[in-house]
Each structure stands twice: as C-alpha cells, then as structure tokens.
Amino acid sequence: xxxxxxxxxxxxxxxxxxxxxxxxxxxxxxxxxxxxxxxxxxxxxxxxxxxxxxxxxxxxxxxxxxxxxxxxxxxxxxxxxxxxxxxxxxxxxxxxxxxxxxxxxxxxxxxxxxxxxxxxxxxxxxxxxxxxxxxxxxxxxxxxxxxxxxxxxxxxxxxxxxxxxxxxxxxxxxxxxxxxxxxxxxxxxxxxxxxxxxxxxxxxxxxxxxxxxxxxxxxxxxxxxxxxxxxxxxxxxxxxxxxxxxxxxxxxxxxxxxxxxxxxxxxxxxxxxxxxxxxxxxxxxxxxxxxxxxxxxxxxxxxxxxxxxxxxxxxxxxxxxxxxxxxxxxxxxxxxxxxxxxxxxxxxxxxxxxxxxxxxxxxxxxxxxxxxxxxxxxxxxxxxxxxxxxxxxxxxxxxxxxxxxxxxxxxxxxxxxxxxxxxxxxxxxxxxxxxxxx
Numbered sequence: 001x002x003x004x005x006x007x008x009x010x011x012x013x014x015x016x017x018x019x020x021x022x023x024x025x026x027x028x029x030x031x032x033x034x035x036x037x038x039x040x041x042x043x044x045x046x047x048x049x050x051x052x053x054x055x056x057x058x059x060x061x062x063x064x065x066x067x068x069x070x071x072x073x074x075x076x077x078x079x080x081x082x083x084x085x086x087x088x089x090x091x092x093x094x095x096x097x098x099x100x101x102x103x104x105x106x107x108x109x110x111x112x113x114x115x116x117x118x119x120x121x122x123x124x125x126x127x128x129x130x131x132x133x134x135x136x137x138x139x140x141x142x143x144x145x146x147x148x149x150x151x152x153x154x155x156x157x158x159x160x161x162x163x164x165x166x167x168x169x170x171x172x173x174x175x176x177x178x179x180x181x182x183x184x185x186x187x188x189x190x191x192x193x194x195x196x197x198x199x200x201x202x203x204x205x206x207x208x209x210x211x212x213x214x215x216x217x218x219x220x221x222x223x224x225x226x227x228x229x230x231x232x233x234x235x236x237x238x239x240x241x242x243x244x245x246x247x248x249x250x251x252x253x254x255x256x257x258x259x260x261x262x263x264x265x266x267x268x269x270x271x272x273x274x275x276x277x278x279x280x281x282x283x284x285x286x287x288x289x290x291x292x293x294x295x296x297x298x299x300x301x302x303x304x305x306x307x308x309x310x311x312x313x314x315x316x317x318x319x320x321x322x323x324x325x326x327x328x329x330x331x332x333x334x335x336x337x338x339x340x341x342x343x344x345x346x347x348x349x350x351x352x353x354x355x356x357x358x359x360x361x362x363x364x365x366x367x368x369x370x371x372x373x374x375x376x377x378x379x380x381x382x383x384x385x386x387x388x389x390x391x392x393x394x395x396x397x398x399x400x401x402x403x404x405x406x407x408x409x410x411x412x413x414x415x416x417x418x419x420x421x422x423x424x425x426x427x428x429x430x431x432x433x434x435x436x437x438x
Contacts, residue, residue: 093378107138108368108390114383116178130185131192132213133158134285136364137177144196145364146283146338148213149223149252156208159417160283160338162196165203169193188212199417217287218261219250220268223280227424235278238429246435247272247329250280251295254287254342259294266298266325276330276435278428279356286341286366289318296349298324299331303353304397306345308369311391320353331356332431335409340364344407348396351410358409359430367394367402 077087097111132151133144144162147153166172167183184192188211195205221233227240235243247269251258269277286292289306296305300320307317333347333356344363350356369392378384394402411434415427 106368106390107136108366108370108388110176110178110388111385112178112372112388113182113385116182117383117386127212127214128185129188129212130210131156131158131208132211135164135177135180135184137175137180138366142172142175142177142180145285145340148215149219149250151213152208152211156206157204158194158196158206158208159198160336161199164194164196166195167192186210215253215255216261217252217255217258218265219252220248220265221250222248222425222428223250223252223282224420224425224428226428228421231424235428235432237432238424238426243432245275246432247274247277248280249277251284251343251346253284254291254295256288256291258287258291259298262295262298263325269329270325274329276332277326278334278431278435279331279350280334280428281339281343281347282334282336282360282427283338284340284343285338285364286343286345288342292342292345293318296346297321299326299329299350299355300324300353301327303349305349306397307395307399308392309395310369315395320349327355330435332434333358334427334431335360335363335407336415337361337364339407340366344402345394345396347407348398348400348402351407352397357411357434358407359411359413359427359434360409361412361414362408363402363406365402365404365406367405368392369394 078084081087094111101109101111131153132148133153134146134148136143136145142164144153144158144160144164146160147158164172164180167180172180172183184194186192189209191207191209193205193207195203197203222231222235225231226234226236230240235246235248237243249262249265249269251262293305297320301322301324302320305318305320307315309315331350333350335343335347335358339347339360340363344365344367347356347358347363351358368390370388371391373387373389375384375386396402396407411430413427413430415425419426
C-alpha cells in the first residue's frame with residue numbers, strides 16, 4: 001500500500017475542489033478493475049482462471065459507477081475549475097488507484113504500473129539482474145524480507161528486517177515495494193546506493209553492485225555459518241563437533257525448478273542414511289503453489305497439504321500422494337519472520353500431518369491467494385498496468401488461517417544478529433538436539 005507523501009496544506013476552497021477531483025477519479029477507476037488474467041506469484045494457481053466479474057460484484061455496466069454524472073463532473077472541472085494546472089491526468093489516475101486500494105486495507109493488493117511489470121516486479125524467472133533481495137511494504141515502509149543467499153545484497157551487508165530509507169540518495173517515504181523494486185533493480189554491473197536502518201536501529205549507507213541473480217533454491221550447506229568464523233560450510237553442534245548423521249536442506253524459495261533440485265539433494269540424503277533432517281526455511285519468501293505442493297509431497301505419504309477458501313466461500317484442498325523420497329525421515333523445520341507464503345504452507349503441512357517439529361519464531365503471515373489482473377480500459381495502447389489482487393485465503397491442514405497470523409513454532413527460539421555472532425546458530429543447535437533425542 002502506498003502511503004501519502006507529505007504536502008503543503010492547501011486552503012479550504014482548494015481542498016474542496018481537489019477532493020472533488022479525487023472522488024471522481026476513484027469512481028472512474030473502479031472501471032479498470034476488470035480483465036482476463038492468470039495467477040503469477042505467491043502460491044500461484046497455474047490452472048485457475050481469474051475472475052471476470054465486476055469489481056463491485058455486479059454486472060460490468062458503466063452505469064453501476066454513475067458514468068453520466070462522472071462525465072458531467074469531468075466537463076465542469078475541465079471548463080471551470082480555477083486551477084487547471086493540477087489536473088494532471090497521470091498523477092490523478094495514480095492517486096485514484098491508490099485511493100481505491102488503500103480503502104481495502106489489504107497490503108497484498110496493489111496496482112502495478114506498465115514500467116513495474118516490464119521490470120519484472122512479479123517475475124519468477126530463473127534469473128534476473130538486480131541485488132538479490134525480497135522486499136515488502138506490509139508495515140507501511142519498504143522492508144527487506146530477506147537477502148538471497150550468496151547475493152550482492154547479502155555480500156554488501158543487507159540483513160533481514162532492514163528498512164530501506166533511500167535509494168540513490170532519494171528518500172523513499174511513501175513508496176510501495178513495487179516502486180522500490182523498479183528503482184533498485186538494474187543492469188548487471190551497475191551500482192545502487194541504499195540507505196538502510198538495521199533492526200538494532202543503526203543506519204548504514206551501502207553501495208551494491210548489481211549482478212545477474214540465478215535463482216537456485218535448494219542447498220545442502222548451512223544458510224549461515226553455524227559458528228561464525230569457525231565452522232565454514234560444515235554442520236556442527238554447539239561444541240563445534242561436525243555432525244555426520246543429520247542431513248541439512250535449505251530451501252530459499254519455490255519456483256519451477258525447486259522440486260527437481262530438491263529430489264537430487266534428497267537422493268543424496270537417502271544414500272547417506274541420516275537419522276534426521278533439518279529443513280531450513282528461514283528467509284524463504286514463498287513462490288509458486290505447485291512447487292510448494294510438490295515439495296511437501298516428497299515428505300508426506302498422505303494427508304492434506306493446503307486448502308484454499310475463495311471469495312465465495314468455496315473450499316478446495318490439495319492432498320499428498322504416496323511415493324515421496326523422505327516420508328519416514330524425522331524432520332525439524334527452522335522458520336523466522338522472513339518465512340512467508342509457501343514456506344508457511346510447507347511448515348504447517350508437515351507439522352499438522354505429524355511429520356515435523358518447528359523451531360524458531362512466528363513466521364511472516366502471508367496466507368493470501370493472489371492473481372494478476374491485466375488492465376485494458378485506460379485508452380493507452382502501450383499498456384495500462386495490472387491489479388495484483390487477493391482472491392482467497394490459505395488454510396493449514398488443521399484449518400488455521402495463515403494470513404496475518406503466521407505459523408507458530410512448536411519451540412519458540414528467537415535469535416538476534418548479536419546472539420548469532422556471540423553464540424552461533426542456536427536454532428540449528430536446537431534442531432540437532434531434537435533429532436538426537438535430547
């Protein structure tokens with residue numbers, strides 16, 4: 001959701017006139033909320049067509065939004081409004097769209113400009129040029145959900161939970177995450193300067209050289225060095241001893257190659273005869289529905305993986321099939337505040353079906369089904385942008401809502417950055433203890 005920028009306060013008469021313009025445009029822009037579409041990102045349903053219904057729930061008649069009176073208002077403004085210089089069509093259209101979306105109080109529904117779409121704001125391609133970090137504006141400010149593993153962002157010192165204050169020296173107060181993505185992404189080899197505020201309150205200005213970000217999603221080396229400066233890529237216990245009987249898999253997100261990557265790694269896990277597996281989903285922002293379901297299937301022989309309740313109250317469920325590669329291996333899942341969407345679905349699916357314990361802190365709480373609705377009625381042949389809107393909610397196998405709540409771990413174990421530096425990865429240590437029966 002875009003926050004309003006601070007502006008000088010107009011006089012009373014000017015406020016009335018401006019409000020009339022905004023009211024007109026809010027009504028007019030309702031007619032943009034139509035179109036054919038498909039789901040794109042967060043737990044996308046590849047086979048589910050988007051709704052073609054009127055945004056107000058009725059028939060797509062222009063009279064439903066009072067088209068005649070709107071035309072009359074527009075004519076009056078064009079002909080008689082005292083300050084015609086403020087009647088900038090693009091700016092007013094953007095304000096009207098944000099007014100409509102703001103009224104929903106739904107941070108997952110947003111308007112994407114043609115430029116944002118072109119920049120790949122919702123892309124889940126196998127690679128892209130940028131810094132390698134996911135962002136969210138759900139708290140009203142642009143926040144780093146997580147830097148991608150081995151990314152330019154991570155190398156430069158970007159951390160989970162950082163608030164982005166400025167981009168290339170420009171204050172970004174009031175920006176949406178889409179606006180930030182459009183400015184932060186750029187050609188490989190070019191640089192972007194971000195001022196960030198870390199979770200401890202300190203501020204830092206970081207110069208990041210953009211790279212081509214390959215979206216590999218499954219790793220068998222620890223996400224964090226277990227004992228900073230000592231353990232390297234080894235899985236070790238709290239005493240620094242190498243752990244050789246427990247497997248480790250880190251899934252960073254869910255895209256169309258995740259399942260093939262995972263199966264390769266799980267075959268290696270099988271061959272080594274481990275007594276348990278640590279499944280690290282910390283900082284995983286989610287991804288595609290089918291990829292998430294396929295991953296869950298490798299750990300389950302049956303049971304519900306996830307259910308969706310749509311706008312009409314209809315419920316649809318996805319169930320596990322037999323034949324997964326790791327359906328018997330004891331599992332401990334690690335989650336944190338950056339674990340969102342697909343990571344939450346997978347965690348709840350394995351926990352609710354009795355296949356895993358969860359260690360960490362409550363997850364992000366993104367349990368909304370979203371679809372992208374391309375808009376076509378703006379009169380611009382080059383494109384009108386799109387509405388990325390919430391069309392349903394995800395429920396865990398136990399029937400719990402994820403949206404706004406998150407997944408609560410079985411064992412709550414917070415770990416700050418300073419604690420990690422001083423004590424090592426205490427969440428991994430706890431997972432090792434549980435899998436060793438301690």
